[in-house]
Amino acid sequence: MLIDIVNSGWAPISICNLSEDIPGYVAAPAIALDYPWKHFIGGHVTRLGTRDDVTLHQQYMADIDASVRKALVSVDPTPFFQKYVDNPWAAVSALFDAWTDASAAPVIEKYTGVLAAAAVYTRSTTFWVMESIRLDVGYGSYVHP
Numbered sequence: 001m002l003i004d005i006v007n008s009g010w011a012p013i014s015i016c017n018l019s020e021d022i023p024g025y026v027a028a029p030a031i032a033l034d035y036p037w038k039h040f041i042g043g044h045v046t047r048l049g050t051r052d053d054v055t056l057h058q059q060y061m062a063d064i065d066a067s068v069r070k071a072l073v074s075v076d077p078t079p080f081f082q083k084y085v086d087n088p089w090a091a092v093s094a095l096f097d098a099w100t101d102a103s104a105a106p107v108i109e110k111y112t113g114v115l116a117a118a119a120v121y122t123r124s125t126t127f128w129v130m131e132s133i134r135l136d137v138g139y140g141s142y143v144h145p
Contacts, residue, residue, distance in 0.1 A: 008049035022132035071102035072140030
């Protein structure tokens with residue numbers, strides 16, 4: 001059983017299937033693929049899974065990761081802080097939205113029709129992957145040790 005990691009044929013529900021450990025969530029499918037199984041029970045939605053489902057999930061998450069990394073270095077934060085000069089939290093909120101939207105859009109386009117609910121849940125998954133990349137990995141973070 002591989003519960004709450006891969007939902008066969010479906011995009012992960014909000015926030016990477018409500019995971020608290022995003023790096024662990026992203027790594028889990030590779031660990032599962034090390035075992036010689038043919039079918040798995042994902043625990044949710046409509047069907048049993050196959051190795052191809054796990055591989056598709058890995059590619060989806062890798063595409064989110066790559067898209068996030070691109071957005072973190074290509075979306076300029078300056079205009080948000082200029083617009084909200086008296087309210088830095090509004091600037092941060094708008095910047096996070098811009099990063100998330102820029103990251104999620106190409107993934108939604110690629111996976112709509114491939115993974116059910118990709119257009120519904122990719123944005124929330126993308127936001128949490130972005131936060132993990134920034135805070136757990138330190139990539140694209142403006143906070144330096």
